[in-house]
Amino acid sequence: MTTVTTGQAQQYAKPLPRATPDSEPYWQHLKEHRLHIQRCTGCGKFRMYPRPMCDQCYSFEHEWVPASGKGTIYSWGVVHQPVHPAWREEFPFAIVEVELEEGVRLRATMVDVPSEQLSIGMPVEIVYDDVTDEVTLPRFRRAL
Amino acid sequence: MTHPLRDKVAVVGIGETRYSKNSGVSDLTLQLQGFKLACDDAGLDPKKIDGIVAMTLGACSEDYMTNFGIPDVRFAARPEMGGASPVASLQLAAAVLDAGICNYVLTIVGRNQRSGQRLGGGMGVAPPQFKVVAEHEMPMGVFIPAQWYAPMARRHMHEYGTTFEQFAAVSVTQRYHASLNDNAMMRDLITVEDHHHSRWVVDPFRLLDCCLETDGVAAVILARADRAKDMRHPPVYVSGVAEGHPESPMSITQRKEMTVFGVTKAAPRAFAMAGVGPKDIDVAGLYDCFTFTVINQLEDIGFCGKGEGGPMVESGATRLGGSLPVNTHGGLLSQGHVQGMNHICEATRQLRGTAGASQVKDAEVALLSGYGDYGDGSVAILRR
Numbered sequence: 354m355t356t357v358t359t360g361q362a363q364q365y366a367k368p369l370p371r372a373t374p375d376s377e378p379y380w381q382h383l384k385e386h387r388l389h390i391q392r393c394t395g396c397g398k399f400r401m402y403p404r405p406m407c408d409q410c411y412s413f414e415h416e417w418v419p420a421s422g423k424g425t426i427y428s429w430g431v432v433h434q435p436v437h438p439a440w441r442e443e444f445p446f447a448i449v450e451v452e453l454e455e456g457v458r459l460r461a462t463m464v465d466v467p468s469e470q471l472s473i474g475m476p477v478e479i480v481y482d483d484v485t486d487e488v489t490l491p492r493f494r495r496a497l
Numbered sequence: 498m499t500h501p502l503r504d505k506v507a508v509v510g511i512g513e514t515r516y517s518k519n520s521g522v523s524d525l526t527l528q529l530q531g532f533k534l535a536c537d538d539a540g541l542d543p544k545k546i547d548g549i550v551a552m553t554l555g556a557c558s559e560d561y562m563t564n565f566g567i568p569d570v571r572f573a574a575r576p577e578m579g580g581a582s583p584v585a586s587l588q589l590a591a592a593v594l595d596a597g598i599c600n601y602v603l604t605i606v607g608r609n610q611r612s613g614q615r616l617g618g619g620m621g622v623a624p625p626q627f628k629v630v631a632e633h634e635m636p637m638g639v640f641i642p643a644q645w646y647a648p649m650a651r652r653h654m655h656e657y658g659t660t661f662e663q664f665a666a667v668s669v670t671q672r673y674h675a676s677l678n679d680n681a682m683m684r685d686l687i688t689v690e691d692h693h694h695s696r697w698v699v700d701p702f703r704l705l706d707c708c709l710e711t712d713g714v715a716a717v718i719l720a721r722a723d724r725a726k727d728m729r730h731p732p733v734y735v736s737g738v739a740e741g742h743p744e745s746p747m748s749i750t751q752r753k754e755m756t757v758f759g760v761t762k763a764a765p766r767a768f769a770m771a772g773v774g775p776k777d778i779d780v781a782g783l784y785d786c787f788t789f790t791v792i793n794q795l796e797d798i799g800f801c802g803k804g805e806g807g808p809m810v811e812s813g814a815t816r817l818g819g820s821l822p823v824n825t826h827g828g829l830l831s832q833g834h835v836q837g838m839n840h841i842c843e844a845t846r847q848l849r850g851t852a853g854a855s856q857v858k859d860a861e862v863a864l865l866s867g868y869g870d871y872g873d874g875s876v877a878i879l880r881r
């Protein structure tokens with residue numbers, strides 16, 4: 354598995370995810386460079402983003418199962434205008450929606466593909482970005 | 498069986514401040530001015546208002562009670578559907594008025610959105626329906642509606658062949674409508690080329706695909722039909738009204754069909770309540786935070802099939818004189834952004850026959866839509 358580091362712990366100025374008791378294992382796994390997603394142990398349905406119960410069988414029982422980290426681009430947008438000052442040096446950048454092989458989707462950014470080369474259906478795979486000592490964000494790169 | 502709420506309540510007053518980049522007054526002053534304008538239009542002493550739906554950042558129903566000395570408000574609420582709230586508030590008003598809980602509901606929205614706190618400046622504490630996005634998407638750089646919806650628009654282009662020319666058609670049409678409106682912020686005519694040359698905000702949205710940011714307030718007063726008959730203006734009846742929430746309402750990403758909005762559920766309910774269909778609509782006010790949103794809602798409401806919204810706007814059908822004039826006041830794109838309360842005011846003028854240069858001849862039935870947050874929808878059908 355690949356790692357990139359876009360943040361430098363001391364001066365990381367972007368918002369960080371605030372984990373909840375329900376999402377904590379998700380972020381903990383990412384920190385260990387593993388993408389795990391929730392699967393209901395009652396009926397087997399995958400769900401995203403992390404939450405307490407299954408909307409299909411109402412079970413609160415679930416397991417965190419390893420995901421392949423592979424998927425395809427479902428859609429994207431290219432941000433051309435600063436909203437948050439911490440991104441001021443990075444415009445333009447693409448926000449991609451990745452559909453994972455397990456069927457759930459993630460909104461993230463790419464590490465290697467210029468936005469002009471993005472296309473719907475493009476195969477991608479996860480990259481782990483240790484933005485601080487505590488937090489790792491999922492990002493994606495073109496899959497070979 | 499006729500729906501028990503059909504035509505039971507009516508719009509009896511509308512009020513709009515000037516729409517501008519800088520009102521020169523405080524948020525609260527502007528809000529109180531909007532409240533008073535609607536009461537004046539209805540010919541109603543503000544102290545008579547006994548139901549308030551306030552959905553403006555900063556202002557609460559207590560502000561109006563305090564400043565107007567309103568003695569006895571029996572109902573106050575604040576919907577949380579973003580831009581779908583004003584039209585959804587008509588449903589709330591219809592239900593509480595028909596139940597006899599109160600007599601006059603005033604629903605109001607707006608503030609100094611341009612000269613005061615702007616959207617890009619951070620949203621402070623995220624409202625509860627935004628918490629999933631705050632945790633998982635803000636760290637990626639996703640903060641504002643243009644960023645939330647751009648992937649939807651691209652998906653629509655991918656699935657249905659929707660084009661930039663079709664986005665431009667919405668923008669150009671509404672600017673033409675705004676050119677006829679002396680309370681519109683943007684009145685200079687534009688062309689498809691002007692649209693294409695405007696800068697990118699979030700590709701596939703250019704500047705001329707995006708709504709304005711506006712200092713302004715709009716308000717609407719509703720009353721039961723029996724009272725409405727004796728007021729200053731002829732009543733405009735709420736014939737049908739409904740709200741609809743999309744699949745996966747807290748995150749667009751997890752929706753099976755990304756381009757299917759909550760209006761898909763609301764529209765059939767509103768049509769059934771009113772006993773009319775898309776072909777009966779003379780004029781429409783569709784929520785237009787982005788050009789794409791108009792195209793998508795034409796489809797989701799049933800004015801055309803899925804994927805046919807682009808060709809429909811390109812054909813000129815939505816322009817004054819076309820088969821379904823849309824946003825005859827200029828809308829959020831060119832008149833001003835007060836979350837579509839301005840659309841309700843315009844529909845009321847159209848049905849009163851007082852829409853001036855934008856009047857649709859003999860307009861009898863109008864449709865309104867609201868769209869907000871991650872796809873919340875609302876639809877109302879008004880008739881004279």
Ligand SMILES: [Zn+2]
Binds near residue numbers: 394396398
């Ligand atoms: Zn289950």
Ligand SMILES: [Zn+2]
Binds near residue numbers: 578746869870871873
């Ligand atoms: Zn919502």
